[in-house]
Amino acid sequence: MACSAADKENKEPPIWFKNKKALSNVLYSMRRHSLSSTTQERVPLSVFSKPTTKLQADFTTLTTSLVSDRTSLLSDGILLKILSKIPESQRTANFLVSKRWLNLQGRLVRSLKLLDWDFLLSGRLLLRFPNLVRVDLVGGCLVSPRNNSGISVSHKTVSFRVGSGNKDWVFNEDSVLSADEVDRGLRVLADGFPSLRKLAVINAGETGLLIVAEECPTLQELELRMCNDRVLRGIAACKNLQILRLSGTVNGLYVSLVSDIGLSIVAKGCKRLVKLELSGCKGSYEGIRAIGQCCVMLEELTLCNHEMEDGWLLALSYFENLKSLRFLSCTRIDGGFRADEHLGFCPAVECLFLEKCRIRDKTSLRALFLVCRNVKQLVLKNCWGLTDDMFTTASVLRTIRMLSLEGCSLLTSQGLETVIISWNELKSLKVKSCNNIKDDEVVSDVFSSLKNLKWEPDRKTLVSINLDGTGMGKRGDKFFNKARDWKSLSGS
Structure with a gap:
């Protein structure tokens, strides 16, 4: 039908x-x-x-x-805003909810320390964390030995695995990837993360750094370890670089030369530097002067275990905007000074910081204080050799407002009092773990004009004062007295 x-x-x-x-x-x-x-x-x-x-x-x-x-x-955008409100310490377990949350959690990560180099070369790093802006490649560049003993050795900022053999305990060229292999990883990183802002790498080559400089125009902070003069030519294209850390020679690990040539390359290529750290670098007056003349925006200079030639201190007068000067683990400061009139000075420096330094030469220490005569903050921490005679050279600093002393065991109360009496503008004083500075040896009038005082010169004295009246510390004496009386009664 x-x-x-x-x-x-x-x-x-x-x-x-x-x-x-x-x-x-x-x-x-x-x-x-x-x-x-x-x-x-x-x-x-x-x-x-x-x-x-x-x-x-x-x-x-x-x-x-x-x-x-x-x-x-919910859309991805709304869910991302919700997840971003969760504190970073509580975001770790979010990726266990589902595959979608796993991908969204990876998009929230901005900083990462790479431990597996193949994870970068295979492209999985980009897929898993597409929005990284701060990457540390040092751990991934280190090669673990085949007969891994499971023991990790740390040397300041470098940590690596060691093997069970006798030769595997030594850090050598086989302990880190070759420069060509590192450059391959830098190429992949630069292609995938053009918005990179911070990078740390070891044993990089000139080609790899040049690719990063060209592909990542927003790079602002760079840390190079095991670098030399030739490698530094690759960062000349980093026009927006503001923070630079260079590590040349590290005693006991590796030897790499950074001389006046490399410092001059940095000075001409990175003119927007605000912070510069030189660790284990060799240089002289010429290299430091080039940085002072070209990097006019530099505000903080750090020298760690430096191997500078005598006379480099004279070049500090070219740093017109330098506000902070730091010395870390330096076995010496400078030498060869005879007259003070040739030193010059840094007009803008405000903070002078010395930590774990060996202070042997009184003349070089006085020269440092004369160059930094306008400082307002002086920090001396765990410095070996700082005696009363050495500390008297600080009397040339007339504008000191804050003094911090920690771990200076050779300095006495008399040496401290002699210097700080001459500082009319001193407002803040911190003394910690200086065993030869005693409470009863310091005149109370010295502290009358201070607005901030932290006084812990001797731990043992503070403990004994806090235990007064509690009966603690005397119980052992009573116990031994009772034991002695019991023995006498027993006839033993």
Whole structure:
């Protein structure tokens, strides 16, 4: 029997029923409306347990997923904003929720220390953490020995694994990737992260650093270890670099030469430097002067275990905007000075910091104080050789407002008092763990004009004062007295 045109029209499904994408949108909208209703009742899943058609099966799958994961109703942008409000210390377990949360959690990570070099070369680093801006490649560049003993050795900022053999305990060229291999990783990193702002790497080559400088124009902080003069030519294109840390020679680990040539390359190529740290670098007056003349924005200079030639201190007068000068683990400061009139001085320096330094030469220490005669803060921490005679050279500093002494065991109360009496502008004083400075040997008038005082010169004295009246420290004496009386009664 033939069907009329009206019957055919009624049996034909709607156009959105033929389009699976349109059907999904309809079902999604229906589900959202039902979830937002105040009188919502969950649809029993048993209704969809036996789908008769493929359309019903799709509807069942969609409904089931929406019921089990309410966060699927949120877009990635909204969910990212929610996850970003969680403190970083509590974000670690977020990636365990689902694959979607795993990907979103990776997009929130901005800083990373790489330990597996293949993770970078394979491209998984970019897929897993696409928004990195601070990357530390030092751990990934170190090669673990085959017969790994599980023991890790740390030397200041370098930590590496050692093997069970006698030769495996020595850090040599085999303990770090070759420069060509490091450059390969730098190329992959630069291609994937053009917004990189901070990078730390060891044994990099000139080519790799040049690629990073060209592909990452926003790079602001760079740390290079095992670098030399030739490698430094690669960072000449880093026009926006503000913080630079160079590590040449590290005693007991590796030897790499950074001389006046490398310092001059840095001075001409990185003119926007604000902070510069030179560790184990060899140089002289010429290299330091080039940095002072070209890097006019430099505010902080740090010298760690430096191997500078005598006379480099004279070049500090070219640093017109230098505000902070730091010495870390330096076995000497400078030498060869005979007259004070040739020194000059840093006009803007405000803070002078010496930590774990060997102070042997009184003339060089006085020359340092004369160059930094306008300092307002002086920090001396765990400096060997700082005697009363050495400390008297600090009397040339007339504008000191804050003095911090820690671990200066050779300095006495008399030596401290002699110097700080001449400082009329001193407002803050901190003395800690200086065993030869005693409370009863310092005149109270010295502290009358201070606004901030932290006084812990001797730990033992403080402990004994705090225990007065408690009876602690005397119980052992009573015990031994009782034991002695018992022995006398027993006739032993």
